[in-house]
Amino acid sequence: MFKATRNFLRRNRTNFAIGFGLVGVGYLATNYVISKFADAKDRMSSDRRAREKLTRRFEQYQQDCTLTVLALLPTATEHILEELPVEKLTQELQQKKAARIAKTRSVADASEASTAATFPQKDDDTQSLQSFASESFVMAAKDGEEKPRKSKNQLWDEIKISSLTRSLTLIYTLALLTILTRVQLNLLGRKKYLSSVVSIAEREGEHTIHMEEEGYGTDMATNHQYLTFSWWLLDRGWRNVAEKVELAVKQVFGPWNARSTISLGQMKELTAQTRKIIEGEGAEPSTRWLLFLLPPRSEEAMVLAQSSTSTAEVQEGTTTDPVSPSLRRLLDETSDLIDSPTANTVMTKMLNAAFTFLLESKLTDNAFKLKATALPPTQPSEEARGSGEDNDVGDAATTKFASVLAALTRQAHLIGKDMPNEYLQVMEQQTELEAFSALVYSSNFDYVAQSGDDGVAA
DSSP, rough: HHHHHHHHHHHHHHHHHHHHHHHHHHHHHHHHHHHHHHHHHHHHHHHHHHHHHHHHHHHHHHHHHHHHHHHHHHHHHHHHHHEEEEEEHHHHHHHHHHHHHHHHHHHHHHHHHHHHHOOOOSSHHHHHHHHHHHHHHHHHHHHHHOOOOOHHHHHHHHHHHHHHHHHHHHHHHHHHHHHHHHHHHHHHHHHHHHHHHHHHHHHHHHHHEETTSSSOOOHHHHHHHHHHTHHIIIIIIIHHHHHHHHHHHHHHHTTOTTSEEEHHHHHHHHHHHHHHHHOOSSSSSSOOTHHHHHHOOOHHHHHHTTTTOOOOOTTTOOOOOOOOHHHHHHHHHHHHHTTTTTHHHHHHHHHHHHHHHIIIIIIIIIIIIIHHSSSOOTTHHHHHHHOOOOOOOOOOOOEHHHHHHHHHHHHHHHHOSSSSOHHHHHTOOOOOHHHHHHHHSOOOOOOOEEEEEEEEEE
């Protein structure tokens, strides 16, 4: 039996050898596949955790952007409200009206006093009051002579231009501050993220990532100086915006009288015309927003002087560039981003949202609401309007232009100071802004990965 077994094994040893070899190879291949699958699973899990961490960081930076805008906006708002004091003009107009009423009453009182002189009365208190009123009118007239006042029409015209200019300037300033803050904080967030990636990669020893010299490090002084450049918009840029807005407002709304009747549709059309003059129209807007957001190079030293960490000394006639290479790189990339077609699209979307909110929500409720709800029987019902069957009904509502100006005067404080800021909320709801922020945060890392002596630019 054993002899037969040995003979069988001897005759089939080649087949057995091949079989055992195949089993071994299969075992090794199986272990290799399992190992690779485990590695791939670990990498996928690690990548997923990294993406989730990156997403959380990005979302946090966007929240920081909102808080930063709300913290900085009141600075520009104070300047704009001071430059365009609609409330003071309104008070002066009210005082003029009160003086006119007082004058009318004093004339009537003087007539009564003359009658009393002809027909003497025993009421001495009445005569004293008439004398006081007459003397007050004389004193007011003398004050008027010492300080010439504007006419009622002049005051109404100033109120009209100032209230429109102020509200529009605040909307443009809010949009500009929003996009500038998104660029600044997301660029700095990208710097911080890249720095952490470099640190982790070097600790793991897989390969060495060398950031470009004078590149995106974590120099806090440079970061602080970079953020200081928002000062330009808050203290200088808004004024350029206001000048551009005022010229457009005068051109479009100049012929309108405060006592005129205006419809919501007309108000929308006039606002659209004003925006075309300010922003331009077509695929390539004529207005370069960058001019309002960052200073020319000749003014950079002055802006840096606002930074407590700036080591640059601002002297007249100096030829030394106060901007370090790393700061210059940040400013250049900021300029490229803000001047890009994508940024122009984002600005247009934000402005569209803000002006729609102003016209179709705030002005409708505060200036046109009573007229809009008191529609003739021939007009469609509220349900029909809500269903979108007739979108022109609201536009047909009318009111006095003075009521629109009064509503705009109140809205200016809500655009510039209100917490929470509804105008900022509607701007930030635009998906284009979120996409633009993600683009800034995640693209163009500009690092060089090196392995051994071979460098590969990434």
